Amino acid sequence: MWQRLGRPLAAGGGPGGTLVPRAGLKKYVLPPDYSDVTLPERPKLKFMDKVPAVPKVRREPRRLRDIRGPSSEATEFSQGQYGILALGGGYLHWGHFEMIRLTIGRCMDPKTMFAVWRVPAPYKPITRKSLGHRMGGGKGPIDHYVTAVKSGRLVVEVGGRCEFGEVKHFLTQVARKLPFPAVAVSRDTLQRMQKEEEEKQLNNQNPWTFERIITANMLGMRKYLSPYDLRFKGRYWGKFFLKHRV
């Protein structure tokens, strides 16, 4: 309702009179130095196959644990400066890959930017039974292939002679369309997120933490929890990542 002034009124204008706001000296910011950035030969995203080169013969069980919990690979930046971070688990199929490839290819400038995949091409076969049949009759045939993505994994990386502001718009566009919650990040923002998490863990005023209760099995809580919760510490539930929890 009431908007607080950003600076006190009496600064420099106490006995002399009221302070009339006006523009001060223009601060000339030097443009960023991109001398150490090299663009690869093919700056655009590689085409991902729908089916791997050697299609799988054997049908695999569902193994949903490849969605569950935090990711152990591709959590840090490798070549680029900006990327899309997955904040939940899910499967990416060929349609998603095409969407990402075409959107980023359309919105980026191949002369100054480059993009790199951080997820492999679809490798996991997903079976589907034909529509309208009753249960039973064995496992269905392989329908399509997907890639499993866990939370905390980078999907694509973008780099080159560009600022986050230029890249953020289309990265958020792509992130919205993914099957799991995702966010556009840069190296700085990712570091800041990690630091904030650590700070939250340190300055938590609640003496009762999920980890403490579950490791000591207070009140017999482990009866209602899974052994995976020892690892996930209340931050992961199924494929979801609970960001607000510590």
Next chain:
Amino acid sequence: MAALSGGGPWRRGWLPALQLVRHGSKAVTRHWKAMHFQRQKLMAVTEYLAPKPLIPEQCLPPKKEVVKEAEEDNGYVRLLRRLVAEAFRDNRMIVVCQYNPMPNEDMLLMRHYLRKHNIEVKFFLNEIVRPVLSQSKYKNLLPLFVGRNILLVSPETKVKEMLRVLKGVPQINLLGACIDDTILSKKGVENFAKLPSLEASQGQTVGALALLPSQTCSLLQRGSVHLTALLDEYIKQLQAGAEATAGSPTKPALSQSSEAH
């Protein structure tokens, strides 16, 4: 009815820690799987509590994170400060005026008239002038540098002409001046303008001092001058008397009367 999954619980190797499942939904689902109530309670108890300071941040004055050293590293800022220092050093008269927005042509005319009297109009940003002044001897001028202002600087002190020009420009108001390292207010400047020029006052002083010696000379000569005047008068009267006796015999009365004098 479906309390137990088919033949499961009574098999060998059944872990009593595992809860009896009713509907068989897996751990990882597309939808948000409903948590057991105990687990919900645990999640509610172990939520994050942010640290709360005794005095909320809104009640404290805002923290200013201004880094002034970075500004001085800026070459442009250093240049401007040098210009300000030069202006204060090289000019005898520095006048601070309030600047209100005015039409450009009027501004140009004013600058032209002032330039004729060798007065320059300078614009400096307050944020540059203030640190320069606070470290020099002009600390008492600091309260003037608030709001929009301009500096009129000149190596000479032609205050009368300047005031005449400024009178014709209502948007420029005189706030204060520093003439010959003397800080003057608006009234002080007006009084300064009414003073006679340096040459005139010098001449006056010299005249006042030389008055007494000049009088001494005339004082000393007064006696002899008076005597000379009287003798001249007497000679004139004798001559006048001699003419009168040569003209008629009635005239000796006049000469006698003049002799009696």
